[in-house]
Amino acid sequence: MGSALLPVEISAKVAAVYVEIQDMYDEVSSALDFTCEGCPDNCCDSYFLHHTYTEWAYLWEGLELLGAEKVAEIEARATAYIIAVKKAEAIGERPQAMCPLNEDGLCLPYQHRLLICRLHGVPAAMTRPDGQRMDFPGCFRCQELVGENIEGPRMDRTKIFQKFIAIEMEWLGVKRQVLPKVKKSIAEMILSGPPQFSYCKI
């Protein structure tokens, strides 16, 4: 394993999990009668860190489809994004900067967007490995719709994350035990290029 993009069979598994996520999202949003239509907000300026080599490499599959010229524009926006994040962090604020992949309100590598982009919006729950349950109330608009009803329809993130970890383990094998943990913003994933493993001797 030298670097970079995912083996075809791993890439296909990622795509299949993303289809499952879309189905789960559609089920919950339709049960709640919730859509993004007419929303005054664009949640692509929400700040998240991402934690798998798989998502990072899959995102790069999408970036490479956009061509070198567009990637250069995206890299320039990613640099500006990182400066904005540092400025916000320096004054103790949560960063809020438009994702460098968003152009005129649209996600450029839409089919390759990240996991959290696909989960954001509707309520969700997750059971952590230590058994503790975590609840996610959904975006502000969904919270207005759901109100106090915390027992209503929600996505189960536990199964999704388990599937992602299984894919990550299948792809990286024993390397996973020695590679540094991923904790990157989307801009950092862009500016780092696809994941490189040539330095890893396992």
Ligand code: SF4
């Ligand atoms: S990857 Fe796409 S969907 Fe996700 S925040 Fe960026 S522009 Fe929005």
Ligand code: SF4
């Ligand atoms: S997920 Fe919520 S905040 Fe984001 S665009 Fe949709 S309705 Fe608006």
